Amino acid sequence: MSSPSDPAQATAQTRPRVTISGQLTRTGAQPVATPVASPAPTRPVQTVTLAPAADPSTQALVQARRLGGQGRYHEAEQVLLRAMASDPASVPVRRYLATVFLALAKNREAHAMLKAMVQQLPDDEQLLLNYSTALFRLELMHEAHMALEDLVRRFPANTQARVNLASIHLNNLRDPNKALEVLKPVAAEASADLQFALGCVTAKLGDFGESLAHYERALAIQPAHTETLSNFLFSLHYRHPVDLDRVRELSRKHGQAVHENAVRRGLVLAPAPPRPTGRRLRVGILSADLRLHPVGHFLETVLDALRQRGVDLVAYANQAKGAFVPARIRGAFGQWRDIADETDQRVADTIAADDLDVLLDLSGHTTGNRIGVLMRRPARRQVSWLGYFGTTGLPFIDAVIADPLCVPPGEERFFTERLLKMPHTRLCLTPPAKAPDVAPEPPMATLPWITFGCFQNASKINDSVIALWRRVLDAVPASVLRLQNGRFEEEQQVLRMRERLRNAGIDLRRVFISTNLPREHYLGQYAEVDVLLDTFPYPGGTTTAEAIWMGVPTLALATPGMLGRQGEAMLENVGLGDWVAHSEDGYVAKARALADDRQAAVATLRSLRRNLRETARKSPLFDAVTFAADLERLLRTFCSS
Known part of the structure; x- marks a missing residue:
């Protein structure tokens, strides 16, 4: 849904951004259904010169718009309420106050005011658009849908109404x-x-080709359009092969545009004073996924270990208030701040007052990011970690946490930021609490075929991946392929995947497609797979680590870049480097080797099922105590430099 808008001047509200998908899926509760388009991107403040005879309401309106243009909606609200007290009949003041209410997520107040104004001005196109936004925000979806259908019918040239209506069709219906x-x-x-x-x-x-073309057009129109920037950069990582030099240059170019826009509008906060020497490390974590979510799975034991090491942790949780937060995550933070309904300016002011040494951003360009907060530079140091997998290109991100395996020497050039390398791995998974015991036998020990599997998001299964899987199935005639993910709950997604597999020449009788189950049951599905086939250039993260815990290896194709080497880094950290291929021919050869000597393959897979979990438990990929010590040391050194 669009941002609230005003016919005289579009306001600038920065809210959680939308991406087409995430490295880490977003399945938790949302305050409202995710729209196609986030609120309007920030724009330079328009200077308005008042005539000497301007009345008080006009003066108040200009002042409020100036404050709104700077994201200072709470102050704008107070100005407008004072103006309302002296001139309650002023339509322009009431109109803009409703806009500010929406910007502050005071949706009931906005709805009440807009409903009265729409009854008074039933043909006012802009009021009708804002009213539909209020309906959407209150989750009155049927009413919002009908209001937008009527608006588009009456005003077919209203582009924003069409964008908002498309949002409902895409995300709700x-x-x-x-x-x-x-x-x-x-x-x-x-x-x-x-x-x-x-x-x-x-x-x-x-x-994806057409999608990228549209994103490029949007950025050509408005280089600092942050929603598009995030989607565009994120989407580039799905195309094989990824041109990482181009990704870096585009990230740098558009990230600079966002930064310059923030500076021009006066949004950047004054620098914090130097960090006091000798005090405990104060670390803020900004994320939409501090909850039951893959990001949470990689955080839970690490946060607890950091707390036990005396690190002061402050949470800036951009998720819905109803999202389930594991007690271990919540308990690790000395302070917990829910920010989903707060403006960027208010969040930035809060972070600045919290006097952090470093703010860890876990979103990058994925869904739920708060680039509008980060660009105000509220913390002394701002570092990207965990939820994103490459350069952000944003000048206000000082560093990216990496490791020697995912960013080997020579690939530092793909980043605009400084790299902070952990000694072993940038990721540490919390052992699943309700994981079933590892099945002692691989399926191929009793079945006449090998069961290959892929539990990745369907969007990672590009045409190059399918073509390589066709080669694997051809090379191993006695094999089947099991595909499983949440997107396959939708019949259209299943039909489309079957069509793509058929077009690639894969016999559909050898393919089984199923949807996901709750985590404790889903983990049990690994017992029915001999070997996972990883995707590329966007490989698995959580699925690969969970498979390791369940005693199942992943056949990975390493490609350049932090993301492309993610599978390689995980497998190397648990002693499974032999399962990493460095070419498509090598990928096929490693799969074929399983069939060439079935007896040896069964013995290898049986041994992994018996021993891999214990090996993993002691490895850097699962040892949170050692990981937290390494992370604290890394951050403390960085903050002191």
């Missing part, structure tokens, strides 16, 4: 074809929000 139909009549318009929405829709339809 899960009908990307209908969303595209809504957008097509205005598809050629030079609107960054529109081109961003078209990029989201075409990505959902599986056309």
